[in-house]
Amino acid sequence: xxxxxxxxxVSLEHRFGRTTYVALSADWLRSKVNREIxxxxxxxGPLDTFSLANTPQRLDYTEESVAxxxxxxxxxxxxxxxxxxxxxxxxxxxxxxxxxxxxxxPLIAAHSQVEGVLxxxxxxxxxxxxxxxxxTAEMHWWHQSNLQDAAALxxxxxxxxxxxxGWRLWQRKAEVTIGVLNLTDQDYxxxxxxxxxxxxxxxxxxxxxxxxx
Numbered sequence: 485x486x487x488x489x490x491x492x493x494v495s496l497e498h499r500f501g502r503t504t505y506v507a508l509s510a511d512w513l514r515s516k517v518n519r520e521i522x523x524x525x526x527x528x529g530p531l532d533t534f535s536l537a538n539t540p541q542r543l544d545y546t547e548e549s550v551a552x553x554x555x556x557x558x559x560x561x562x563x564x565x566x567x568x569x570x571x572x573x574x575x576x577x578x579x580x581x582x583x584x585x586x587x588x589x590p591l592i593a594a595h596s597q598v599e600g601v602l603x604x605x606x607x608x609x610x611x612x613x614x615x616x617x618x619x620t621a622e623m624h625w626w627h628q629s630n631l632q633d634a635a636a637l638x639x640x641x642x643x644x645x646x647x648x649x650g651w652r653l654w655q656r657k658a659e660v661t662i663g664v665l666n667l668t669d670q671d672y673x674x675x676x677x678x679x680x681x682x683x684x685x686x687x688x689x690x691x692x693x694x695x696x697x
Contacts, residue, residue: 490514503557510550513679517543539581547573547679561613565622567606573678574599574632599631602678616652620663621645624683630675642672644683648690657697663690 495509520538549571556564575598584594608622625643630636648663669687674680 487515487517505555507553508551509553511548513545513547513549515543515545517541517545519543539579542576542578542580544576545573547571558609562609562611565606565608565610567604569604571602571604571678572599573602575677597632598675598677600675600677601629601631602674602680603627604680616656618650618652620648622647626672626674626680628674628678630677637675638673640672640674642670642674644668644670646690650692657695659692659694661690661692661694664688665690 491511491513493509493511495507497505497507499505519541521541523537523539524534525537526534549569551567551569553567554565558564577596577598579594582594603626605625606622608620610618610620612618623643623645626640628640630639644665645667646663646665647667648661650659650661650663652659665688666684666686671685672683
């Protein structure tokens with residue numbers, strides 16, 4: 485069972501003329517967890533001996549994000565989409581039963597704080613034919629800066645391109661789509677401190693059949 489999250493958000497949307505749509509949104513995400521995890525306790529006898537035990541752990545996670553998205557219609561068949569999102573995530577971890585001088589490793593220290601800032605830019609163009617054919621090409625770029633106890637991790641800068649094509653049939657009640665994700669076959673090393681839907685790590689064939697009843 486996953487942990488519970490508190491989520492809040494607000495969005496402002498506006499149309500400029502008849503063909504341009506802009507949306508500005510802000511989101512806040514938080515989760516607090518108190519649990520116990522397994523640990524090894526070093527004995528004080530003549531030989532190093534270990535025993536099993538539990539130690540309490542407290543986690544406090546927050547993430548704030550702001551996003552700006554714009555959609556521009558290109559005539560009656562095409563559209564251009566662009567978006568930018570920046571998110572700042574922070575994870576505070578405490579082990580109340582571990583003395584502050586017990587370890588200098590941030591993974592098991594009495595207190596540690598991990599922080600990451602993630603920028604994302606999206607750009608896409610789509611085409612829809614009245615007969616049902618459609619196609620989409622999109623590009624996604626990420627840049628992540630690792631701060632606090634994660635500052636030793638290298639910052640990540642990566643981009644991926646996706647292409648799709650498909651056909652809508654039976655009066656648009658069915659849709660067949662085929663495409664390629666991560667067209668350039670680029671891997672990445674993003675810190676999972678920021679919440680994202682994980683993109684594919686290699687070139688991936690995408691196929692989908694969808695029906696609306």
